[in-house]
Amino acid sequence: MSLRELARVVQTSEVTVRRDVRALEAEGLLDRRHGGAVLPGGFTRESGFPQKSHLATAEKTAIADLAAGLVDEGEAIVVGAGTTTQELARRLARVPGLTVVTNSLLVAQALAHANRVEVVMTGGTLRGSNYALVGSGAEQSLQGLRVSKAFLSGSGLTAERGLSTSNMLSASVDRALVQAAAEVVVLADHTKLGTDTMFQTVPTDLITRLVTDEPPPHDDRAVTELQALADQGVQIAVAGASGNPGGDQVPAGRRTSLPGPRRSHVPGASPLRSATALPEPAPAERGRVADLRRR
Helix, strand or coil: CEHHHHHHHHCCCHHHHHHHHHHHHHCCCCEEECCEEECCCCCCCCCCHHHHCCCCHHHHHHHHHHHHCCCCCCCEEEECCCHHHHHHHHHHCCCCCEEEEECEHHHHHHHCCCCCEEEEECCCEEECCCCEEECHHHHHHCCCCCEEEEEECCCEEECCCEEEECCHHHHHHHHHHHHCEEEEEEECCHHHECCCCCEEEECHHHCCEEEEEECCCCCHHHHHHHHHHHHCCCEEEEEEECCCCCCCECCCCCCCCCCCCCCCCCCCCCCCCCCCCCCCCCHHHHHHHHHHHHC
C-alpha cells in the first residue's frame, strides 16, 4: 500500500504514517517499498504499471525534466522501461535529430508523433505488467549496438548492489541496454534509495550518473545512500525538493553534482557523441549539497 492510502485508511497525516512504517519495519513487521509498504519477505513482489504510475508522480516529473537536459540534439540513446523513463520520453519528443532505442511500448508511444525523433524498438516478448519487450529476442536485437547514453529506472538502488529490479527477464534486458551504452544514467526517486530487490541490473561501478529528487529531511536512509553513492564516484543530480509541494524547486537544467571521479564504463565502446561532465556546482548549489549532507 502507498503511504497516501495508508494515511487515508487510518485518518492521519502521511508524515505520521511514514514514521510508523519506519518503526514497523524496524520490528520486521513490514518492508518499506516505493513510497509505501509491503508484507515482509516480499522480495520478489512487483507492483503493476497502474500502481507504479500513481507513486511519487511529482518527483518523477522533476527527475524527467532534469534528465532531459542531459540529451543533446542528434544523439543516439537507449531508454529502458518504467514510469519515470516514460516521463523522460515525453520531454525527449522536443529534441531534434534524436535516435531512441527502447524495449518499452510506453516510451515508444510517447515519441510516436515526434517529427524529428527516430524510434527503434527491440524485438522480444511482451511483458504486460510494464508494457516492455523482454526475453532473448529483445537481448539479441541489442547485440552490436553502440550509443552514447542509457537511461534506466528500476525497483531499488543501493550503493552496495547498484540498481536492481524484481523481475529476472526485465533485469536481463536492462543489462543488455547497459552494455550498449558508453554512459549509464539512472533515474530513481528518493523512495527507491536504500531499497534492494532480487535481481541486480547495474552494479554501482557502472553507474555514471544518478538523477533523483531531494529526500525529505526525515528520510535518513535516502540521504545516507546518496552520500554512499557519491563516495563511490556516482555523479548525483538532484532535481528538487520532495514532500514539499510549496517549497523551492531546482529549475530544469540546473544540475547539482556531488564530487566523484569519472570512470570509463564500457571498454571499447564508441559513443556517437562525446560525453561531457556535469558542470561544477555554483556556490549556492554547493551550499545546498553541504546542507543535504549535514541532514
